[in-house]
Amino acid sequence: MDNDNWLEAEVIACPSCGMKLYAVVHSPFYDCDWLYCDSCPIAVEVNWYDPRFLNRFHEYSSDQIESILNPCECGGRFRFDSPRHCFDCRVEVPAALQKDLLPYTGCEDGRREVTDADRARFEQFESRFLRRHNIWRN
Ligand SMILES: [Zn+2]
Ligand SMILES: [Zn+2]
Structure with missing residues (x-):
């Protein structure tokens, strides 16, 4: 990969509250998909x-x-094509459509080292906005 930003990572601002957000294409090297709620910022990791997933569907x-x-x-539903929502004011963030949306802490774009x-x-973000357990209907 010559292009060092092939996942189209970018820092964007929420169109309503201005919160800084980080949008990036979901890496094809991850073994999972994130499906976003159609009405709030929460996502599930599949x-x-x-x-359970493998048993049901090949x-x-x-x-x-x-x-x-x-x-x-x-009360919303997790869908592949949901709009993304701001973590703070919860409005839709069209600039992040089809991308993963994350909070921007200041290091995601490589400007400085990641700190503790x-x-x-x-x-904290993951525990509030990303669901990994009990995601399937019985
Ligand atoms: Zn906002
Ligand atoms: Zn929701």
């Missing part, structure tokens, strides 16, 4: 090697995956 469609996920705690405080903030 691991491709999740046994060949699966996006619709099938969406239909077996639990609804979001806000950044890691702690990211863990």
